[in-house]
Amino acid sequence: MSCQTPIIVALDFPTRDAALALAGRLDPSSCRVKVGKELFTRCGPSIVEDLQAKDFEVFLDLKFHDIPNTTAMAVKAAAELGVWMVNVHCSGGLRMMQACREVLEQLAGARPLLIGVTVLTSMEQADLADLGLDIDPRQQVLRLAALAERAGLDGLVCSAQEASALKDQSPGLQLVTPGIRPAGSAADDQRRILTPGQAMAAGSDFLVIGRPISQAADPAGALAQVLTELG
Numbered sequence: 499m500s501c502q503t504p505i506i507v508a509l510d511f512p513t514r515d516a517a518l519a520l521a522g523r524l525d526p527s528s529c530r531v532k533v534g535k536e537l538f539t540r541c542g543p544s545i546v547e548d549l550q551a552k553d554f555e556v557f558l559d560l561k562f563h564d565i566p567n568t569t570a571m572a573v574k575a576a577a578e579l580g581v582w583m584v585n586v587h588c589s590g591g592l593r594m595m596q597a598c599r600e601v602l603e604q605l606a607g608a609r610p611l612l613i614g615v616t617v618l619t620s621m622e623q624a625d626l627a628d629l630g631l632d633i634d635p636r637q638q639v640l641r642l643a644a645l646a647e648r649a650g651l652d653g654l655v656c657s658a659q660e661a662s663a664l665k666d667q668s669p670g671l672q673l674v675t676p677g678i679r680p681a682g683s684a685a686d687d688q689r690r691i692l693t694p695g696q697a698m699a700a701g702s703d704f705l706v707i708g709r710p711i712s713q714a715a716d717p718a719g720a721l722a723q724v725l726t727e728l729g
């Protein structure tokens with residue numbers, strides 16, 4: 499089933515049962531789902547297959563970051579799982595990202611979208627300074643985006659706060675934006691946030707939403723509310 503909306507729900511749960519329980523309350527035509535480090539480390543590739551069997555397109559969010567060969571082989575393994583989207587850290591460098599793109603080009607049949615993580619949405623300028631990076635997060639995102647574009651990636655993970663500048667600089671890249679918070683909801687550990695409506699207006703292509711949906715008393719209702727906001 500093809501999804502008709504830009505929403506990707508993060509299934510950040512410690513058990514298969516919890517993840518599948520939430521997926522069972524969602525409609526694969528209304529959202530895609532994201533399997534991240536916690537769920538994948540607990541359950542392994544079979545959780546991806548379980549979600550695909552429920553007709554969900556899966557974003558495998560393992561944020562690979564390693565030497566070019568190791569990362570490319572991990573991306574190949576993800577592609578062979580049939581995921582819809584996979585991501586790597588742009589800070590792994592140009593040759594690493596190129597190796598990932600090349601390995602996907604050699605595969606027969608459908609391949610996942612290859613997305614580069616720029617600056618995590620949990621980080622602000624002081625966090626970059628702690629790393630020795632004397633730069634505004636937006637400038638660092640734009641710099642990494644240019645590298646990802648040179649490597650031939652399909653898109654970026656970034657904050658929606660950078661979406662408009664990125665659409666000017668690199669209009670061909672698809673923008674996947676976490677750090678989405680409906681008005682009035684807690685920011686939690688996120689720092690560079692926008693509401694769903696603001697994010698779409700800024701140029702996001704896909705909105706990753708976790709806790710505002712997964713921890714809601716009525717997750718399907720929370721998703722419906724976001725979709726209503728988007729109109």
Ligand SMILES: O=C(O)c1cc(=O)[nH]c(=O)n1[C@@H]1O[C@H](COP(=O)(O)O)[C@@H](O)[C@H]1O
Pocket residue numbers: 508510534559561585615617618619620655656676677678686688706707708709710
């Ligand atoms: O790659 C990601 O999906 C990601 C990148 C990023 O910069 N920030 C970020 O929050 N994420 C993921 O997006 C989800 C956001 O979840 P919530 O903060 O609960 O909405 C989590 O699963 C994060 O791992």
